[in-house]
Amino acid sequence: MAKIIQSACPLNCWDSCGLNVTVENNKVIKVDGDPSHPITKGKICGRGRQLETRTNSSKRLLHPLKKINGQFEPITWEQALDEIAVKLIEIKEQYGTTAVLHSHDYANNGMLKNLDQRFFNAYGGVTELYGSLCWGAGIEAQKWDFGSAYSHEPADIFNSKNIIVWGRNVARTNMHFYEKLLEAKKRGANLYVIDPLFNATAKIADQHITVKPGMDGLLAAGIMKEILRLGLEDQCFIEQHTQGYKDLEGLLGSISLEKISEMTEVTEETITHLAKIYADKPTSTYMGLGLQRYRNGGNTIRLIDALVAVSGNIGIAGGGANYANLQVGQSFAFEELTLAGRKQNHRQFSIMKQAEEVLKAADPEIQMIIVTCGNPLTQVPDTYVVKEAFSSVKTLVVIEQYMTDTARMADYVLPTTTVFEEEDFYYSSMYHHYVNYGPKLVDPPGEAKSDLWIWTQLAEKLGFSDEFTFSRDQFLEMTLKPLAQHGITLAKLKEEHTVELPVAYIPWQDWKFETPSGKFEFTSSLKGDEGLLKLAVPDESRWANPALAEKYPYSLLTIHPMRSNHSQNYHLFALKPQLKVEIAENIAADLSLNNGDYVRVWNDRGEVKGFISIFANAHPDTINIDEGIWQEFGGSVNLLTSNKESDNGLGSTLYDCLVNLEKIN
Numbered sequence: 141m142a143k144i145i146q147s148a149c150p151l152n153c154w155d156s157c158g159l160n161v162t163v164e165n166n167k168v169i170k171v172d173g174d175p176s177h178p179i180t181k182g183k184i185c186g187r188g189r190q191l192e193t194r195t196n197s198s199k200r201l202l203h204p205l206k207k208i209n210g211q212f213e214p215i216t217w218e219q220a221l222d223e224i225a226v227k228l229i230e231i232k233e234q235y236g237t238t239a240v241l242h243s244h245d246y247a248n249n250g251m252l253k254n255l256d257q258r259f260f261n262a263y264g265g266v267t268e269l270y271g272s273l274c275w276g277a278g279i280e281a282q283k284w285d286f287g288s289a290y291s292h293e294p295a296d297i298f299n300s301k302n303i304i305v306w307g308r309n310v311a312r313t314n315m316h317f318y319e320k321l322l323e324a325k326k327r328g329a330n331l332y333v334i335d336p337l338f339n340a341t342a343k344i345a346d347q348h349i350t351v352k353p354g355m356d357g358l359l360a361a362g363i364m365k366e367i368l369r370l371g372l373e374d375q376c377f378i379e380q381h382t383q384g385y386k387d388l389e390g391l392l393g394s395i396s397l398e399k400i401s402e403m404t405e406v407t408e409e410t411i412t413h414l415a416k417i418y419a420d421k422p423t424s425t426y427m428g429l430g431l432q433r434y435r436n437g438g439n440t441i442r443l444i445d446a447l448v449a450v451s452g453n454i455g456i457a458g459g460g461a462n463y464a465n466l467q468v469g470q471s472f473a474f475e476e477l478t479l480a481g482r483k484q485n486h487r488q489f490s491i492m493k494q495a496e497e498v499l500k501a502a503d504p505e506i507q508m509i510i511v512t513c514g515n516p517l518t519q520v521p522d523t524y525v526v527k528e529a530f531s532s533v534k535t536l537v538v539i540e541q542y543m544t545d546t547a548r549m550a551d552y553v554l555p556t557t558t559v560f561e562e563e564d565f566y567y568s569s570m571y572h573h574y575v576n577y578g579p580k581l582v583d584p585p586g587e588a589k590s591d592l593w594i595w596t597q598l599a600e601k602l603g604f605s606d607e608f609t610f611s612r613d614q615f616l617e618m619t620l621k622p623l624a625q626h627g628i629t630l631a632k633l634k635e636e637h638t639v640e641l642p643v644a645y646i647p648w649q650d651w652k653f654e655t656p657s658g659k660f661e662f663t664s665s666l667k668g669d670e671g672l673l674k675l676a677v678p679d680e681s682r683w684a685n686p687a688l689a690e691k692y693p694y695s696l697l698t699i700h701p702m703r704s705n706h707s708q709n710y711h712l713f714a715l716k717p718q719l720k721v722e723i724a725e726n727i728a729a730d731l732s733l734n735n736g737d738y739v740r741v742w743n744d745r746g747e748v749k750g751f752i753s754i755f756a757n758a759h760p761d762t763i764n765i766d767e768g769i770w771q772e773f774g775g776s777v778n779l780l781t782s783n784k785e786s787d788n789g790l791g792s793t794l795y796d797c798l799v800n801l802e803k804i805n
């Protein structure tokens with residue numbers, strides 16, 4: 141008999157939905173939304189529904205594989221784990237444990253996915269990645285300004301008179317926030333969308349403001365200039381709760397509004413209009429992650445934070461500089477779970493430049509890469525270099541559900557479970573603050589095993605099995621310890637399936653910031669001279685590099701796909717996916733291109749080919765190709781992107797990318 145069981149979406153996504161999963165005869169039949177979830181209320185997206193296909197697909201990896209003479213051969217788990225363990229022991233003895241690189245991302249939001257760190261720490265400490273391809277520049281920026289990156293609770297949007305969605309593709313990437321926007325509009329709020337693309341959220345906005353990609357920091361500076369000129373700033377907040385205001389005034393005085401309008405390609409009139417909207421409080425700002433994936437990404441977010449501060453929209457209902465919600469992750473204990481104190485050796489590579497670092501590494505050279513929850517061959521910038529690096533190491537181990545571009549390169553591929561085949565709980569530090577429980581619903585196919593099982597077996601072979609003699613429940617309980625005082629236990633989570641975490645609904649309401657000064661810092665006291673705000677521009681722009689802009693006149697965005705979570709769904713589509721090159725109308729006119737034309741897009745790093753789709757109302761000279769597409773379908777788009785880090789070192793510059801384009805046959 142079919143049964144419907146509550147579960148959770150594990151995907152790296154703003155929404156962290158509650159699911160209702162229909163199971164019959166040890167098989168997942170259907171994935172739906174859980175109507176009782178307080179935020180996601182029974183609605184889910186296509187990626188969530190596709191978890192059924194992700195679980196049942198005949199393309200699943202079913203057996204451990206070893207590459208022998210260039211071909212994958214199935215081997216037993218015993219052989220695979222024995223051989224990997226022997227290599228790990230030899231590497232430790234000969235080169236030291238940091239000769240192993242752990243390459244990962246966050247493809248699964250399960251708490252127990254963090255146990256990979258426990259394994260590597262107990263092994264002795266490997267080369268780890270720091271920074272984030274995703275949101276790194278902005279998180280660091282808000283740490284400098286506020287002390288941390290916190291968002292208002294979802295229902296607070298109904299207190300906003302004006303809502304600014306700044307570079308977040310809400311209708312596509314954050315569907316439950318989109319529903320809130322529709323409701324807020326119905327209740328009378330005005331919605332403004334600032335984005336180079338006329339996306340589905342822009343379509344419901346009262347006004348869509350297009351901006352030259354990467355120029356949002358300057359736009360924020362222009363809006364602040366106008367706020368000051370019109371005397372609309374919040375004097376009281378500035379005087380009592382901020383530091384570095386004089387520096388900010390100096391910076392704003394160093395550039396004219398005319399120049400800002402020229403550089404941002406936004407009219408002076410629009411900038412003045414936005415100044416009035418910010419002053420007509422409460423105005424909330426919801427930033428996306430796209431707008432900080434530039435060389436100047438840290439400064440961009442800091443200037444937007446400064447705008448929210450100057451206009452007095454911090455710590456008030458209906459306001460906020462909403463970017464991420466780190467309060468969620470901070471609710472749990474990680475020390476005991478990951479055994480951070482156990483590592484004896486330590487080396488870090490930036491996640492952006494991991495490939496370049498592998499190629500450069502000496503003392504010790506990288507002997508082995510182990511990949512978990514990531515597909516670097518499609519997702520990490522500068523794919524040529526990633527390919528070179530990942531094929532240069534002696535042993536590449538990839539723990540995967542599918543034969544991805546990265547898995548294809550591996551020496552060992554270890555088949556792992558999907559969400560419904562193991563127990564865990566799931567959360568996202570991006571939007572809402574509810575945690576969802578996901579029980580084990582079905583057995584994995586073939587010989588697929590959970591990541592935790594793999595770590596446990598390897599730990600035994602390496603002589604630290606004691607660190608893994610805990611049940612799943614015991615591991616989960618470890619992380620929930622700080623929540624016991626709030627009555628949140630594993631038993632409660634299992635019973636209720638979704639539990640609200642004790643976080644601030646309106647962050648910074650007491651205006652006590654987590655910065656060194658305790659104030660909002662226009663000039664960060666964490667960083668010396670580096671702490672001053674700057675009017676920075678993207679590296680690949682006519683302002684920073686006119687010669688490059690001459691050769692490559694178009695800005696390339698590679699935003700997140702509608703129907704796939706990054707690279708996870710393309711191979712499961714009924715129709716073979718194609719690479720779509722979306723271009724602004726002026727490019728189509730200049731190059732006489734029509735929908736469906738086959739084109740080559742290139743720069744000094746690489747090229748991809750695909751089919752034209754003309755994007756109405758996009759900012760001039762802007763191109764988009766959705767990210768995530770596999771090599772066999774025309775990818776990776778990261779053949780074109782740069783592995784440079786953002787200004788503050790912790791973010792990517794994936795959208796800071798100039799290209800050229802031509803029609804081919």
Ligand SMILES: Nc1nc2c(c(=O)[nH]1)N[C@H]1C(S)=C(S)[C@@H](COP(=O)(O)OP(=O)(O)OC[C@H]3O[C@@H](n4cnc5c(=O)[nH]c(N)nc54)[C@H](O)[C@@H]3O)O[C@H]1N2
Pocket residue numbers: 152153154274275306307308309310312313314334335336337339351352353354355356427428429430431697698699700701702703704705706795
């Ligand atoms: N469908 C779907 N949803 C997803 C994901 C997915 O892969 N697919 N991934 C999830 C993950 S991991 C993340 S990080 C989030 C990301 O969520 P978002 O931040 O919404 O998505 P991105 O695709 O990173 O950024 C897209 C928006 O930023 C705009 N943008 C780009 N450059 C600029 C700029 O310079 N200025 C301004 N103002 N706007 C700019 C783009 O035009 C686009 O509208 O989405 C999550 N949700």
Ligand SMILES: Nc1nc2c(c(=O)[nH]1)N[C@H]1C(S)=C(S)[C@@H](COP(=O)(O)OP(=O)(O)OC[C@H]3O[C@@H](n4cnc5c(=O)[nH]c(N)nc54)[C@H](O)[C@@H]3O)O[C@H]1N2
Pocket residue numbers: 152244245246247248253273274275511512513514515516518519520521539540541542544556557558591698699700705706707708767768777778781794
């Ligand atoms: N050009 C460009 N590049 C981008 C982006 C962009 O906007 N443009 N976005 C960036 C962003 S925001 C992010 S977050 C990253 C995402 O980068 P990744 O996290 O690397 O991308 P995914 O495709 O989500 O997942 C990678 C793999 O993890 C596997 N996986 C899923 N669950 C599990 C599990 O439980 N265990 C194991 N071992 N594996 C699992 C999946 O099968 C998948 O193949 O990409 C970044 N790259």
Ligand code: SF4
Pocket residue numbers: 149150151153154155156157184185186187188189315705
């Ligand atoms: S991918 Fe995001 S929106 Fe879709 S079901 Fe999962 S959590 Fe919900």
Ligand SMILES: [Mo]
Pocket residue numbers: 152274275
């Ligand atoms: Mo992300």
